[in-house]
Amino acid sequence: MLRTERLSAGYGMFQALFDVSFHVAPGEVVALIGANGAGKSTLLRAIVGSVPAARDSVTLDGTPVGGCSEIERLHMGIALVPEGRRLFPSLTVEENLLLAAGNGRPGPWTVARLFRELPALDGLRRRPATALSGGQQQLVALCRALASNPHYVLCDEVSLGLSPVAVDAVYGLLAKVRNEGVAMVLVEQNVRRALGASHRYYCLQKGRIVLEGASREADYGRVATAYFGV
Amino acid sequence: MQAMIETLLNGLMLGALYALFGLGLSLSLGVMRMINIAHGDLIVVGAYFTSVAMELTGLGALTSLVIVLPLMFALGWLAQITLFNRVVDRGPLPPLLLTFGLSIVLQNVLREIFTADTRSLHAGDLARRGFEVGGVSIGVLPLVSAIAAIVLLGATHWLIGHTQLGRQARAVSDDPSTARLVGVDDRRFFAIVTGFIFATIGVAAVLYAIRTPFSPSAGPERLLYSFETVVLGGLGNIWGTLLGGLIIGVAQLFGAKLSSGLGPFFGHLVFLVALLARPQGLFGRGA
Ligand SMILES: Nc1ncnc2c1ncn2[C@@H]1O[C@H](COP(=O)(O)OP(=O)(O)O)[C@@H](O)[C@H]1O
Numbered sequence: 001m002l003r004t005e006r007l008s009a010g011y012g013m014f015q016a017l018f019d020v021s022f023h024v025a026p027g028e029v030v031a032l033i034g035a036n037g038a039g040k041s042t043l044l045r046a047i048v049g050s051v052p053a054a055r056d057s058v059t060l061d062g063t064p065v066g067g068c069s070e071i072e073r074l075h076m077g078i079a080l081v082p083e084g085r086r087l088f089p090s091l092t093v094e095e096n097l098l099l100a101a102g103n104g105r106p107g108p109w110t111v112a113r114l115f116r117e118l119p120a121l122d123g124l125r126r127r128p129a130t131a132l133s134g135g136q137q138q139l140v141a142l143c144r145a146l147a148s149n150p151h152y153v154l155c156d157e158v159s160l161g162l163s164p165v166a167v168d169a170v171y172g173l174l175a176k177v178r179n180e181g182v183a184m185v186l187v188e189q190n191v192r193r194a195l196g197a198s199h200r201y202y203c204l205q206k207g208r209i210v211l212e213g214a215s216r217e218a219d220y221g222r223v224a225t226a227y228f229g230v
Numbered sequence: 231m232q233a234m235i236e237t238l239l240n241g242l243m244l245g246a247l248y249a250l251f252g253l254g255l256s257l258s259l260g261v262m263r264m265i266n267i268a269h270g271d272l273i274v275v276g277a278y279f280t281s282v283a284m285e286l287t288g289l290g291a292l293t294s295l296v297i298v299l300p301l302m303f304a305l306g307w308l309a310q311i312t313l314f315n316r317v318v319d320r321g322p323l324p325p326l327l328l329t330f331g332l333s334i335v336l337q338n339v340l341r342e343i344f345t346a347d348t349r350s351l352h353a354g355d356l357a358r359r360g361f362e363v364g365g366v367s368i369g370v371l372p373l374v375s376a377i378a379a380i381v382l383l384g385a386t387h388w389l390i391g392h393t394q395l396g397r398q399a400r401a402v403s404d405d406p407s408t409a410r411l412v413g414v415d416d417r418r419f420f421a422i423v424t425g426f427i428f429a430t431i432g433v434a435a436v437l438y439a440i441r442t443p444f445s446p447s448a449g450p451e452r453l454l455y456s457f458e459t460v461v462l463g464g465l466g467n468i469w470g471t472l473l474g475g476l477i478i479g480v481a482q483l484f485g486a487k488l489s490s491g492l493g494p495f496f497g498h499l500v501f502l503v504a505l506l507a508r509p510q511g512l513f514g515r516g517a
């Protein structure tokens with residue numbers, strides 16, 4: 001179980017999250033919904049350690065990990081697919097994956113298997129990663145996180161700006177990942193898609209959780225209200 | 231004509247050595263975005279280490295590298311952990327100030343221990359040996375140095391292009407915060423890089439000190455040659471650095487032929503002219 005307990009975090013003097021209590025169980029898919037600037041990315045960054053948090057405010061299977069480095073948390077099985085993909089332009093597609101695989105944990109998601117699952121990328125493996133289309137880059141970014149063999153994958157806006165076909169490809173890969181029992185957090189602009197792909201959801205507004213529940217029973221009206229903060 | 235070819239060859243061989251000077255500077259700029267002002271002084275430190283190692287063990291100049299290389303690596307690793315990591319991500323100025331201070335400290339410590347006298351490393355018999363090709367005489371030692379320098383540059387190029395270490399270097403250089411997300415421990419990695427850089431400085435130091443005498447105050451001049459080499463070639467390109475070194479080396483020796491003592495001046499002149507024509511360096515990406 002990956003959990004935040006009354007988590008507060010921010011950037012210098014600016015506080016972006018207030019007492020956020022959030023959890024994902026092993027194998028579970030959780031959607032994180034909220035307007036721009038609500039703090040979704042900040043929450044994911046605090047969970048992986050890019051943004052500092054109090055030691056006890058992030059726990060993994062009951063162990064406080066809020067004080068651990070990003071590298072240590074990666075080795076515990078928490079990986080982030082960052083907003084905007086952030087592939088390394090000096091590395092080829094294959095090298096982006098090899099880098100993550102070499103620094104991560106051993107497990108089922110080998111680089112060879114990732115290319116087998118995504119034949120479209122296989123032919124592009126020697127291209128500079130940022131020379132690909134947006135959808136292909138997003139797949140690479142996801143594969144890069146998977147290559148470290150995480151138990152929990154945190155996906156930040158993985159469908160933003162993609163064509164409908166590319167979005168389907170990304171969600172196709174996410175479905176495979178979920179079927180292998182990897183837990184996921186999905187930050188997603190498209191509320192309907194987010195609720196459709198998740199077991200539970202949280203709505204974040206101005207750094208606070210204002211609504212949560214089972215995705216299947218979600219009342220779209222209430223979610224929209226929480227989303228837009230009206 | 232023979233004399234001209236000889237000067238050209240000697241200039242090229244000297245230039246390969248300058249490229250080796252530049253390699254460390256280029257790596258620290260490329261991977262860590264920091265400029266080490268003490269780079270030249272470290273080349274001098276490497277020469278003194280070798281001098282002492284030769285006295286203590288009786289080893290030759292080149293064979294004493296088995297002691298000097300691990301020592302330089304350890305020193306680089308330590309310098310990164312204790313000093314450079316404190317300033318590495320704070321913009322361009324703090325690393326400059328820190329390493330400028332380090333440069334002054336190193337020069338003074340060297341003067342305190344070894345006095346201001348000039349020293350040189352004796353390579354013995356090897357230094358005098360040479361051979362002739364078509365009336366052009368070539369020294370064995372300059373040739374060996376040049377080959378060693380080019381091999382080291384090539385090996386580094388290969389390392390960056392084909393190994394996990396190289397991938398980490400390029401990733402950190404592209405985007406340090408995302409590199410941490412994929413498990414690159416940048417501080418620890420920088421220590422390895424700086425250890426490697428110091429080891430290349432060790433090799434350059436020995437090869438250069440065999441042919442050129444050194445003193446505690448010789449560092450800044452060596453820094454200048456290294457810097458010109460890297461900037462001339464275009465930042466972040468190892469083969470550009472080699473070309474830059476070759477050009478400076480050739481310019482210096484032809485300059486010295488025109489008027490002895492003007493060699494370095496001609497190197498600077500060519501550097502300036504080339505930079506005016508191509509501010510991004512010869513191999514640099516468009517400005
Ligand atoms: N690097 C940063 N430095 C300072 N403030 C930031 C930074 N990143 C985000 N913020 C601020 O933190 C708040 C939450 O941002 P973010 O977590 O990116 O929101 P979301 O991902 O939900 O759009 C916003 O007010 C944003 O302006």
Ligand SMILES: [Mg+2]
Pocket residue numbers: 040041042083156157
């Ligand atoms: Mg965001």
